[in-house]
Amino acid sequence: MDFQLNDQQRELIEGTERLGRQLQAQAKEAGDAEHHGDFEPMHKLRRDMAANGLLGLNMPTEYGGMGLPLLDTLLLIQSLQKIDSTLGGLAHRTSTGAIGAILELGNQAQKDRYVTGVARGEFGVSIGITEPDAGSAATAMKTRGRIEGDDVFIRGQKIFISAAKAHKYTMLYCRFGSTGSARDIGAIVVPHDAPGFSISPGTLNMAGERQYELFFDDCKVPRENILAESNAFGKLISVYNAERLGSMARMLGSAQASFEFALQYVQERKQFGRELADFQGLQWMLAEMKVKLEAAQLMVWRAASNAMTGLPVPVETSMAKVYVAQACKEICDDAIQLLGGYGYMTEYPVEARYREVRGGSIYGGTLQIHKNMIAAHLLGRKNNQWAPKAET
Ligand SMILES: Cc1cc2nc3c(=O)[nH]c(=O)nc-3n(C[C@H](O)[C@H](O)[C@H](O)COP(=O)(O)OP(=O)(O)OC[C@H]3O[C@@H](n4cnc5c(N)ncnc54)[C@H](O)[C@@H]3O)c2cc1C
Structure with missing residues (x-):
């Protein structure tokens, strides 16, 4: 080690x-x-x-x-x-x-x-999983692909899709089978100029980026674009753990930037005739921020190191996600506090950093969903959150 x-x-x-x-x-x-x-x-x-x-x-x-x-x-x-x-x-x-x-x-x-x-930077590909009625319960998705000869006709809707208008394709999770279970879920690459495809103007999120709705109205896509026709949800989510680690690396970058800015600031700003850095209460905040940053990095590094020869271990990814998202939020929040009123103003960079990391507790599976997965692992239980079927 x-x-x-x-x-x-x-x-x-x-x-x-x-x-x-x-x-x-x-x-x-x-x-x-x-x-x-x-x-x-x-x-x-x-x-x-x-x-x-x-x-x-x-x-x-x-x-x-x-x-x-x-x-x-x-x-x-x-x-x-x-x-x-x-x-x-x-x-x-x-x-x-x-x-x-x-x-x-x-x-x-x-x-x-x-x-x-x-x-090579020629185009981008979005990931389309979430639907208006299938957020955390992603396997409740309704978007469906109907295969007819060499074509697939897709009907449905996705929501909150990042960067879609700047991208040329979406890797779409959708149903191909009709058993109603997660086994029906596969994936297909949808070109954004496909007939029957459209994108909303987008909604601005808290970090100033746009999230888009995607509409599929018998959207016609060549069958050769199918990545997996069924039984792919588990595999897709395993690969998605690398995506989750990538987004954690972004949170770490934002938190590190906030921490470094605040560390510099407290050594320049004076109150009561002394540097802010002279006040022990603030020194302890800095120490705690640094401890959190290092601990968060180590959790991401462990999950990544253990994935060298394959995909990230799900429970290590979930544990890292829960800690990193929370720690980075707190570090960025403390940086605002250390700058006082200036920290809250848009002229200074730390308020934007807080807004950047806040989404990390929601996208890629919310913190609560990751805690469910960690607990299921600890208890040796299947992570089943579905309401029991009503007795007939
Ligand atoms: C910035 C951003 C970027 C995104 N980018 C994409 C993207 O590119 N592609 C994509 O497909 N999606 C994307 N999403 C969507 C994201 O994955 C969903 O928002 C997320 O999965 C949560 O779904 P929801 O918003 O419907 O919340 P809901 O599922 O409605 O959850 C609401 C609240 O209930 C809690 N909750 C729900 N079920 C449980 C449970 N069983 N136990 C405990 N608590 C529970 C949640 O934790 C949450 O606090 C993005 C979202 C954001 C904010």
């Missing part, structure tokens, strides 16, 4: 931070433009990040990726997120995002097309 980052990892982080800082202003512009519905700057940023080796970090080199282990990938996502949330988001979605599932479940042609396209 080695808790030190090695020289190569330190160099990777330093090099990535250098590149990230060069792209920082461009990323801010791209994020602002996307906020207002202009996606061109984001496409350009995507291509520039790919040219600098910042996309597809853990994707195999044969598909245009950087071939890094999951742990190194997460370290770099965290480094980029620390600089700018748009950089962190692109690194995450093109590494630990939908293409992880395509790499795992796809055939050769699908991998050549989608994994390579995403890793």
Whole structure:
């Protein structure tokens, strides 16, 4: 067991931070433009990040990726997120995002097309799971694909889909069978120009990013786009654990940025004729923030290290998620407190960091859902939350 980052990892982080800082202003512009519905700057940023080796970090080199282990990938996502949330988001979605599932479940042609396209910055792929009536209870999804010859006709609706309007495809979870059980659930890649497909204008979330509704009105997609026709939900969720770790790396990057800003600030700001850093009450806050940050990192690193030869262990991912989301929220909240009124103002960076990490307790499975999974594991029980069937 080695808790030190090695020289190569330190160099990777330093090099990535250098590149990230060069792209920082461009990323801010791209994020602002996307906020207002202009996606061109984001496409350009995507291509520039790919040219600098910042996309597809853990994707195999044969598909245009950087071939890094999951742990190194997460370290770099965290480094980029620390600089700018748009950089962190692109690194995450093109590494630990939908293409992880395509790499795992796809055939050769699908991998050549989608994994390579995403890793090279040509386009993005969203993940479509959540529906208006199927949030935490994801297996209650109703969206269905009907196979007719060489085509699939999809009917249904998804909600809260991240980055969909900036992306060219969605990896859609939907039902193909009709048993009504989770066994019916498979996945298909849906091009956003498919007939019968449409996207809502999007709703702004607390972090200033847009979440989209996707509508499938007998949306016609070639059958060859199917990744898995049935019995895929368990496998998809196992792959999704890497996505969850990627989003935790983003939370860590935001919390680290908040912590470092506050640490500097308390050594500059004076009250009562002394530095804020001289007050023991604030020193203890700093100490607690640092302890939480280190502990959260270690949980993510453990889950990633243990996944080197395969997929992350579900219970390690869930435990990391519960701790990281909570710890990062508290670190970012404390950073606001350390800055006083300035921390609450948008001119200072810490309030935005709090808004960035807040969603982490909700997306990728809420904290309560992850606690259910941890408890089921501890008790050796099946994690079944469904209401008992009424007696007839
Ligand atoms: C920023 C953001 C990005 C997202 N991106 C995507 C995306 O790209 N693709 C996608 O498919 N989805 C995405 N989502 C959706 C996300 O996965 C869902 O919001 C999440 O799964 C919760 O579902 P819900 O919102 O319907 O809440 P609900 O399921 O209605 O839950 C409401 C509350 O009840 C609690 N609860 C529900 N069931 C239980 C239970 N059994 N035990 C204890 N508590 C319970 C929950 O924890 C929560 O506190 C995103 C969401 C956010 C906020």
